[in-house]
Amino acid sequence: MSGLQIRNIRSGYDKVDVLHDVSIDVEPGKITCILGANGAGKTTLIRAILGLTPPRAGQVIWDGVDITKEKTHRIVARGIACIPEGRKVFPRMSVEENLILGAYLEKGGAQLRERIDYVYSVFPRLKERSGQLAGTMSGGEQAMVSIGRGLMAAPRLLVIDEPSLGLSPLFVKENFKVIQQINERGITVLLVEQNARQTLAIAHRGYVLTQGRVVAQGSAQELADNDEVRAAYFSKSTGAST
Template sequence: MALLEIDHINTAYDRIDVLEDVSIKVERGQITCILGANGAGKSTLIRSILGLTPANRGKIIFNGADITHLPTHRIIGQGIACVPEGRRVFPRMTVDENLSVGAYLVGDQKVIQERRDRVKTLFPRLAERANQLAGTMSGGEQAMLAIGRSLMSSPELLIFDEPSLGLSPLFVKENFKIIKEINEMSTTVLLVEQNVRQTLAIAHCGYVIAKGQVVAQGSASELAENSEVQAAYFG
């Protein structure tokens, strides 16, 4: 059974459908990607999963439970975390304080410290800057912190919203390497991106969304060879 199953959902803003009859499966242990241009409906899909803009039709099933109309904090508590577009760290808080925010549902300080240590092993630069204000860090370092903060809840599903946005090519490459490593550490990943080449290089399978609808789906290799995908993204 898929870890996350989105079953024929419609999501609307001001009674205008943004997502129409969208069905997607995220298989446990894999990297599933969602590709699409700006305005395609990718961000609305994430908001629907997280309960920020609930679907008005269809179902969202996570780990066998219907989460379609749960409030966001309960959805997060089920084991879903998101690295938001634009990173959005807390600039006046230190690195360690930002990481602690990611574990706000965890009551055991020993567990929190163990997770913080694990994050710093994955991102040694965060260990070096533990007491630095997040707002004084570079864009690439803030991206590391945003990922690290999301890992503090030890999610079963980690959603990445445009992780390459605004980063230098070097940090983009590093980010995708980290995403692959996180997946190899048994975290299921839903990767929402416009950077098609880098995404298909690490994803197992994916979907293409255009104008709020799924227009193509398949394995990463199938999508790379799909004529419509090639015309739209590879010229």
Template sequence: MLLNVENLRVHYGNVEALHGINLRVRQGEIVAILGANGAGKSTTLMSISGLLKPSQGRIIFEGQELHKLRAHEIVRLGIAQVPEGRRVFSTLTVQENLNLGAFTVTDEKKIQRTLDWIFDLFPRLKERKEQLAGTLSGGEQQMLAIARGLMADPKILLLDEPSLGLAPILVKSIFETIKEINESGVTVLLVEQNARAALKLAHRGYVMEVGKIVLEDSAKNLLENPEVRKAYLGG
């Protein structure tokens, strides 16, 4: 098992946001976490990447206990998060944003190989590499956010709402790219409100409701599950 989350509890002050969740991600999978706003999906990702500290439970990645490490140490182990809302550095160029993504990588040749691969995945970014990130369209900023995460050469990519606020044609393109990234060997843990698109892409999925996991199954079974269809797929 690449990633194991066991009995994870997280508090915001006195309020418990995660009530003892368990989830697993195997090497090479795309795993989707579905749920309404406030279900605890982003909190789960931020706990894995070390941005939030759990009050209880364990997060194990390749045998290492992540919950005892700081965020920058977790990035070095091979975990990169692409946050919700893109959060690119708007006053820096596309190239400078990508360079920042590679801050934990010391091998110059590896950085160049990753950059070449990213420009193959996102030709638009290559065209705009000297442009300020703040002047890019929403779709281009999402491409840049994903590309910046990939510059860290991750074993697992945590994606938080990659389709948020994008036109349907761009959503299709972003999801096709996520599939390509996965096929190149990067495991993906995906939080996504567009449940249908996420389940068509994923191998397995978890459904979260108010800080708990209420359902776990193959993506195919979740797509066909009447309760999931009614709650998240519009019937």
């Protein structure tokens, strides 16, 4: 199987393990989601994939190649890009300057322009405001800049961490629609979220992390119908984003 395969990884910080024997598959061309509350191990999982917190045990395999011990820049060069939690734009740089930073591995000017135009085709609003300082934009617009910067690396796998965090319901809906459109253009997506309702509406398959362990997995519909998942993420008391 090609795509991303995580096999029995254990990872953490200092002497404390956060992830315990975690295995997931991210199928090419699909949206796979990781659901979990704060402290479930979602961010540690992303860091393990990107080589920022290398696993103590297990393997991370990308397109049949073991990348468990590779440096982050080599992993990015293999076609894996990440859009971090909280957007993290460079506020004193323009929209276009932020986008260009996402293509730091690219040397050719013509291809750089082509990628910028591609991002503008996904986000016409960014083209209209290409010269505006990113720090003066709304939270939803900054999220567009962050996603666009990730697309500038021409990834085959896009890892997106908490895209709904801190956004209004309108921008959350818009961002999830864009993520779905990006996937329809052929980019594989690993979507890491707490907002189960929106996430399962666009995902093909998913996993639920609790205290660093996979406690449920299946198709998006199977997870949406799972009584324990519904109790944790769809109850009136917790809302859609526990």
